[in-house]
Amino acid sequence: MWLSVIVLIPLAALVARSTDGGLDTFWSAVSSRQAVSALKLSLWTSLVVAAVNAVAGTATAWVLVRDEFRGKAVINALIDLPFALPTIVVGIILLALVGPTSPVGIHAIATTWAILMALLFVTLPFVVRSVQPVVKELDREMEEAAASLGASSTTIFRRVVLPSLVPAILSGAAMSFARAVGEFGSVILVAGNIPFHTQLASVYIFGQVESDDPIGAAAVAVVLLALSLAVLLAIAVLARRGARHER
Amino acid sequence: MSVDRRTRVGLRTLVLGYLTVLLLVPVGLVFYRTFEHGVTPVWQAITTPAAAHAFWLTLEIALIAVPLNTIFGVITALALVRGRFRGKAFVDALISLPFALSPVVIGLALLLVYGRGGWVSLPFQVIFAVPGMVLATVFVSLPFVVREVVPVLQEIGDEQEQAAATLGATRWQVFWRITLPAIRWGIAYGVVLTTARAIGEFGAVSVVSGRIAGQTQTLTLLVEQRFQNFDLSGAYAASALLGVIAIATLLVMTLLKPRKDQT
Amino acid sequence: MISVDAVTKQFGEFRALDDVSLDVHEGSLTALLGPSGSGKSTLLRVIAGLELPDDGRVVIDGEDATALPAQRRGIGFVFQHYAAFKHMTVRENVAFGLRIRKRPKAEVTAKVDELLGIVGLQGYQTRYPSQLSGGQRQRMALARALAIEPRVLLLDEPFGALDAKVRAELRAWLRRLHDEVHVTTVLVTHDQEEAMDVADRIVVLNEGRIEQTGTPRELYERPANGFVMSFLGPVARLGEALVRPHDLRVTAEPREGALEAMVQRIVHLGFEVRAELQLADGAPLSVQLTRDDALALELAHGDIVWVGHTVAPSEPETVAA
Numbered sequence: 128m129w130l131s132v133i134v135l136i137p138l139a140a141l142v143a144r145s146t147d148g149g150l151d152t153f154w155s156a157v158s159s160r161q162a163v164s165a166l167k168l169s170l171w172t173s174l175v176v177a178a179v180n181a182v183a184g185t186a187t188a189w190v191l192v193r194d195e196f197r198g199k200a201v202i203n204a205l206i207d208l209p210f211a212l213p214t215i216v217v218g219i220i221l222l223a224l225v226g227p228t229s230p231v232g233i234h235a236i237a238t239t240w241a242i243l244m245a246l247l248f249v250t251l252p253f254v255v256r257s258v259q260p261v262v263k264e265l266d267r268e269m270e271e272a273a274a275s276l277g278a279s280s281t282t283i284f285r286r287v288v289l290p291s292l293v294p295a296i297l298s299g300a301a302m303s304f305a306r307a308v309g310e311f312g313s314v315i316l317v318a319g320n321i322p323f324h325t326q327l328a329s330v331y332i333f334g335q336v337e338s339d340d341p342i343g344a345a346a347v348a349v350v351l352l353a354l355s356l357a358v359l360l361a362i363a364v365l366a367r368r369g370a371r372h373e374r
Numbered sequence: 375m376s377v378d379r380r381t382r383v384g385l386r387t388l389v390l391g392y393l394t395v396l397l398l399v400p401v402g403l404v405f406y407r408t409f410e411h412g413v414t415p416v417w418q419a420i421t422t423p424a425a426a427h428a429f430w431l432t433l434e435i436a437l438i439a440v441p442l443n444t445i446f447g448v449i450t451a452l453a454l455v456r457g458r459f460r461g462k463a464f465v466d467a468l469i470s471l472p473f474a475l476s477p478v479v480i481g482l483a484l485l486l487v488y489g490r491g492g493w494v495s496l497p498f499q500v501i502f503a504v505p506g507m508v509l510a511t512v513f514v515s516l517p518f519v520v521r522e523v524v525p526v527l528q529e530i531g532d533e534q535e536q537a538a539a540t541l542g543a544t545r546w547q548v549f550w551r552i553t554l555p556a557i558r559w560g561i562a563y564g565v566v567l568t569t570a571r572a573i574g575e576f577g578a579v580s581v582v583s584g585r586i587a588g589q590t591q592t593l594t595l596l597v598e599q600r601f602q603n604f605d606l607s608g609a610y611a612a613s614a615l616l617g618v619i620a621i622a623t624l625l626v627m628t629l630l631k632p633r634k635d636q637t
Numbered sequence: 638m639i640s641v642d643a644v645t646k647q648f649g650e651f652r653a654l655d656d657v658s659l660d661v662h663e664g665s666l667t668a669l670l671g672p673s674g675s676g677k678s679t680l681l682r683v684i685a686g687l688e689l690p691d692d693g694r695v696v697i698d699g700e701d702a703t704a705l706p707a708q709r710r711g712i713g714f715v716f717q718h719y720a721a722f723k724h725m726t727v728r729e730n731v732a733f734g735l736r737i738r739k740r741p742k743a744e745v746t747a748k749v750d751e752l753l754g755i756v757g758l759q760g761y762q763t764r765y766p767s768q769l770s771g772g773q774r775q776r777m778a779l780a781r782a783l784a785i786e787p788r789v790l791l792l793d794e795p796f797g798a799l800d801a802k803v804r805a806e807l808r809a810w811l812r813r814l815h816d817e818v819h820v821t822t823v824l825v826t827h828d829q830e831e832a833m834d835v836a837d838r839i840v841v842l843n844e845g846r847i848e849q850t851g852t853p854r855e856l857y858e859r860p861a862n863g864f865v866m867s868f869l870g871p872v873a874r875l876g877e878a879l880v881r882p883h884d885l886r887v888t889a890e891p892r893e894g895a896l897e898a899m900v901q902r903i904v905h906l907g908f909e910v911r912a913e914l915q916l917a918d919g920a921p922l923s924v925q926l927t928r929d930d931a932l933a934l935e936l937a938h939g940d941i942v943w944v945g946h947t948v949a950p951s952e953p954e955t956v957a958a
Contacts, residue, residue, distance in 0.1 A: 183392055190389045194382060202390070204628040205397060210567075211620040211627070213574030214477075215594045219601070219613040220400040223407050248396060280381065302473070309476020311577035312594070316601060329478045329577070336482055336581055345486060348479040355474040359467060533720035536687055537778075539707045540714040541734035541785060551733075555724045 165331035173307035176246040177300040184254025192262040214312025245313040250303035257299030305358040408614040419611035428596040436572040439511040447519025455527040477577025502584035510578040515571040519564035526560035559634040570623040638663035644693030653679040655845040668836035675842040713782030717794040719774040721766035728762040734785035752780040772803040895945030
């Protein structure tokens with residue numbers, strides 16, 4: 128009831144009105160060179176970020192659970208910082224770091240590196256928070272049994288630990304992908320918005336709305352929407368599979 | 375897994391290094407930059423009329439969105455966990471959508487419904503005005519309370535509620551005296567997350583607001599505008615304010631987390 | 638006092654209760670006994686009003702309660718996992734039902750203190766359930782249920798979550814409590830020893846149907862069928878019949894009605910001796926003997942003996958298997 132009003136209707140409108148100008152307009156809006164380039168950029172940067180997070184996030188989760196060191200609690204709390212920080216503030220932060228006034232002498236505005244950094248920042252917590260509880264629940268006896276059978280640490284990790292972590296890693300990575308592909312606030316300042324080079328899909332859509340072409344924007348937006356839905360579906364399927372292995 | 379000391383320390387260093395570079399250095403830098411020239415300019419920057427208006431507007435929107443989403447969230451969580459109806463998976467997916475959607479897409483969708491030539495025509499202005507911004511904020515902060523309360527509800531099970539029923543309590547009494555106290559920390563945590571999200575929302579609100587200074591500009595939009603006007607120090611100042619709010623949120627979250635997980 | 642009339646309850650494909658009818662006498666302590674899935678908990682919850690039957694009626698104290706919600710049936714319910722109100726103190730837990738009924742504060746305090754005294758938890762008023770042991774929590778749950786002076790007390794495997802020693806203590810304590818307070822009580826359990834120990838009458842359920850109703854002794858000595866017999870005590874199969882192992886007699890010489898068997902193994906269990914035999918058709922059979930009997934027979938591995946019922950076959954207390 129409430130849900131429909133807030134969520135369903137706007138989304139339905141989005142999909143429906145994206146074809147306001149007919150299917151041809153839809154197609155040409157989506158396949159315009161600029162749109163395609165923007166979509167491609169969003170796609171591959173999000174994939175890269177998801178992959179990096181999968182590795183870094185797992186390592187972080189592991190260290191946070193299994194290791195002990197001073198200040199661990201503080202670091203643990205700080206992981207959630209990207210969640211709590213407004214995206215535009217993230218943009219400002221990155222600007223300070225890699226912009227013209229950078230203390231480190233890096234000038235990376237309007238490069239894909241800047242985009243990647245922004246995306247990595249905002250998606251940091253996803254894999255970590257997804258994998259952490261699983262590592263906590265790990266049955267250490269399985270690892271001990273493997274060790275008693277002569278397996279080395281790497282082997283134990285690869286064959287005993289990793290398989291249990293994979294569903295959580297995948298769903299965390301999927302969430303960071305979904306977040307990254309639509310990210311707006313943190314990249315708009317730093318990415319420089321050069322069409323065909325550093326223009327992300329979300330920025331492109333925004334541009335289209337500003338230039339008074341909401342229908343064209345809607346077309347590309349529908350593509351993003353479909354992508355998000357696909358990711359959500361994948362996560363749900365993964366969750367179901369993960370639960371089955373819990374015996 | 376008893377990893378040898380060298381590997382463990384090595385891994386720890388790698389991770390901490392990654393986190394420092396990605397997290398701590400940028401944040402630290404901004405605070406440094408902000409207060410580089412002392413506190414006074416910062417204070418001035420955040421007490422201009424535009425800034426004050428932006429602050430109150432942000433607060434006002436949050437004060438509408440958060441209670442709405444809290445009430446709705448608790449009801450939905452109850453329906454999802456205790457209710458019996460088909461299509462629970464569908465509702466669950468709908469709840470998760472705001473997480474996975476780009477804020478710009480959300481803003482655009484709202485535009486298409488409530489804007490000029492849109493599906494819905496209301497007697498008051500929605501797009502390019504505050505109601506639209508409230509709608510956008512409600513949309514993006516929708517899931518948090520639901521997602522925090524659902525696992526708590528599942529964890530406590532419904533036996534306490536059954537026991538209360540056998541002792542003569544009506545449905546309302548059961549909810550008020552048994553269910554609600556049991557989920558209060560989950561609700562609290564969800565409210566904190568919702569508030570943080572509502573205050574920090576940028577993309578969706580940006581599309582929907584028209585960015586009319588002094589009228590439809592929230593704190594986040596103010597930051598962007600100052601940047602566009604080359605008022606970097608002003609932008610930093612506003613960011614620092616938002617940053618402080620964020621860190622305060624983080625603190626409350628950290629304090630509440632163990633209580634929430636305790637049930 | 639309680640009358641269950643042709644009640645049927647289905648959960649999807651699964652038929653939990655199939656045309657069940659039962660009478661519970663006022664002031665009695667009745668046990669619903671059966672294996673998991675037999676429907677005993679479902680039956681209890683139907684009586685309580687926590688489940689609504691698909692068919693049939695429930696009459697409590699002359700009043701048709703079938704459509705009444707649990708709130709208005711005047712029952713007290715105790716759950717296996719206590720269902721304690723975790724965020725309330727012991728006092729608030731026990732007082733809950735009375736507070737709902739808007740009783741004056743003084744009355745509530747007096748009643749709570751009295752009940753806590755009865756269940757042996759005096760002094761625990763301000764503690765929280767998390768600070769109590771399992772046994773204490775269950776006693777609190779009982780006090781809470783009794784506080785509203787129910788006409789019927791229903792207990793769903795109340796001692797199932799406790800360890801053996803506490804279980805035995807609480808079992809005895811429940812019986813004493815019942816003898817003092819005389820509330821009509823229905824208890825669900827899968828433990829036949831518990832049922833035999835505590836109940837006036839036992840109702841044996843299996844696969845949603847009542848197999849037999851009676852006193853513990855009736856059920857043990859005159860079981861209606863093989864299921865009841867094997868559920869309520871150890872059984873041994875002697876040819877076509879089921880007998881109690883302690884009713885079997887072993888002799889070195891053949892006698893009428895006895896079957897031939899070979900001794901496979903002799904186990905000395907302190908006071909008793911268990912002889913594992915093999916009958917002529919290859920079926921195994923366990924027999925219990927006292928030390929003296931075993932000594933008298935001088936049993937050894939490989940001996941041929943004769944196994945039969947202690948009572949002469951003309952008075953069969955055996956049951957067709």
